[in-house]
Amino acid sequence: MDRLLLGPHAPEPHASDPHAGPAEEAALGALLRCWLREVGGPRGHVRAVGPHLTLRVAGTPVRVRARGGIALRFDGPPEHLVTGEGAEGRWRPLNLPALVALLERELDGGNEEFAAQVRAGREAIAAILAARERSVPPADPWLASEQALVAGHPFHPAPKAHGGDGWLDYAPETHARFAPRLLGVRADLVAQEGDTAALDAFGGAPAGYLPLPAHPWQLDLLAADLRGPLADGRLVDLGPGPRAVVPTSSVRTVYDPGTGMCLKFSLNVRITNCVRKNAWYELSGAVELTRRLSPVFDRLARRFPGTRWLPEPGYRSAALGTRLLEGLGVIVRTGPWGVCGPGTTPVLAAALAAGADGVPRAVLARRAADPVAWWEAYVERVAYPVLDAFFRHGVVLEAHVQNVLVGFDAAGWPVEAVFRDLEGTKLVAGRHDLTGLPGEVAAPLSYDAAGGWNRVAYCLFVNHLAEVAATVAGTVDDVLRALWAAARATLSRYVEDHAAGPAEPLTRLLAGAPLPAKANLGVRWARAADRTAGYVPVPNPLAQPGPRVIGGQTGVETLTEVCGERG
Structure with a gap:
């Protein structure tokens, strides 16, 4: 008998639903990645054993094959070690209800709101997959990339969960x-x-x-x-x-x-x-x-x-009271076709990170033919203006994969980077004169320098470059190492040629300091506002090859060796 107590959570996906398997796989993978990054790594519960990462969740052994460095792409289903009467210590596939139950035990208590959001995320993915079979993608290549994100944020415990009804339309x-x-x-x-x-x-x-x-x-x-x-x-x-x-x-x-x-x-x-x-x-x-x-x-x-x-x-x-003022408010934003140069096709970076769906064939072909040169051009186009905005101008650009469009020429080379969504854009406090603005407007426009750099580093390196690099490398570890070596060289050139004054936070990263990763599981578990989300340290793939101690935390050291070196 399986000793895992699954609790009153979601039943297994219906076998008759052809989308239950892919939806379960996507939801399980996202939740497990969150656990590895935010709980298992910092607590020292993760080790590399042969081709697997092995971990303990609430004392239960779990294993999974992982690649992609800190992006944690899984090859094959996660498994847990089943013990008890007649089980004989066998490894069996881990399912989503079991993982939720283990997490609740690991985090000292039940959380039905959290469990419901995880279930809703899985159900949403299944509904999306079914609806896509009956729909026609847009002919516009940019819009096709915008509509390609079936699984959503790879490090969120419930990336496709929605409040309200009627969302599928x-x-x-x-x-x-x-x-x-x-x-x-x-x-x-x-x-x-x-x-x-x-x-x-x-x-x-x-x-x-x-x-x-x-x-x-x-x-x-x-x-x-x-x-x-x-x-x-x-x-x-x-x-x-x-x-x-x-x-x-x-x-x-x-x-x-x-x-x-x-x-x-x-x-x-x-x-x-x-x-x-x-x-x-x-x-x-x-x-x-x-x-x-x-x-x-x-x-x-x-x-x-x-x-x-x-x-x-x-x-x-x-102007009908705050609720309707906010609820009916519409912000006008320039469209990307109006800013891209002739012959340039904008593509959402999140689609590039997710795989081939919604990505023009010319881009896929060029990326496959010369991945390192393609990647060098990509890093320069995307990273240089983000870093210069911060160091030279005191502006925090939220350059995560859903806020950046990359413009490609007809041959599939990245030639432009388009930044959007001013809600996440901030000004570094003390470097901009905000006098004359109402305090309620001025305060949300600013970050202090340390908070601003954390946001830049997380969005640019962890959320964006790490995910795209993992996709470019695919299953080839040597390619992933070559990509990060090229990124390190490209960013070093920025420091030498472009940095305005001290670029100490970036030079620390190039020396191997850990990267900050947003703790999405933690903020959802706590039922807290997104603005309260903290960061956890993750291994830095920009570091020179070779095992190193990062942050003095055993779990992070282990994940550095597993995810930073092995790829």
Whole structure:
């Protein structure tokens, strides 16, 4: 008899569901990666034994084959050692309910909210896979890459879990398209700043009103709050908009083919760690940052040709109390086709990290033919402007894989990097004059220098470069080592040629200091806000080859040898 107590969690996936297996594999892999990074490694519970990582979760032996360095790509199913009557110490496949139960024991208690989110993530992946079989991907190669992220964040315990109902109709992974609902806002109640011409292009409104596109899912979520304003004429419902928009990877941001612009809607829904509404101070903050960053990106583009960004020049909402001001707020964002050069195709970095789906064939062919040269060009295009923004300009770019588009030429070479989403962009405190801004707007725009560097290092190296490198290398450990050696050389050139003043945090990384990785499991387990998420140290693949002590923690030392050296 299996001695694991599974508890009252999700049943096994139905064998009749053809998507249950892939969904289970994706959800199990994400949760196990989180455990390895945030709990097992720091506690010293992970060792390399032959081709496997072996670990103990709540005292139970678990093993899995891993490659990809700190990206932790698994080859084959994880297994646990089953003991007890008649079991004879046999290794058997580990399933998601069993892993959740073990984690609860390891972390000293049950957490039904956490378990429910993990189950919901698995069910969402199965639903996405089924829907994709009935859908047609977009012809636009950039949008195809935006809609390719079936499994989601590889280091989140429930990457595809959504709050609310009806999400499948609006999910980018299902190749959804939908018409926004058009509201009219009485002119004296319009709240807006900046350039909002893209919103006016969605259609006219009656005299005395301005048009406001709205996400249909959000209108369902806010139905009770909208009854009064719709009944007394402060708002009018003008019906579906004149054309369909296409959701991008963040779910709530859509592309409007009619104007070539993007619209960032509010959604009162938790996706990964955050409820995805546009806070009132973020509405004003987007316009303020667009104004401040324009000269910064001009200078970055001169220094590093091929650097692009997507400004957020305006927003519009309705001044009907904080809940509706935030809930109906729409931020206008420039579309990538408007900033990329002729002959350049933008591709979401997250699709490049995830595999081949949504990636143009020319890119796949060039990457396979000359992976190290392709990678050197990639690192230079992406990393140089991010580092220079921080060291020279005091700007923190959140360059994780969902916030960066990489522009490729017809031969598949990376020639541009496009940075987006000003919600995560911050200014280093003390290096920018924020006087004159309301305190509630100014405070969220800043990080202190140490917090800003942690965010840069995590997003750029751990979330982005490590994941793309693992995909480029595939199953070949020697290629992965060559990629990181090339990255180290490329970044060393940046320090020599471009760094403005001391670049001490980067030189420490090049010397082998550990990298900070965001603790997504920890923040979800604690039911805490995303802004409270901490970091855990992970092995640094930029370090020179050879075992080394990192951080004085046995678990981290072990993972350095396992994931940093063996690949």
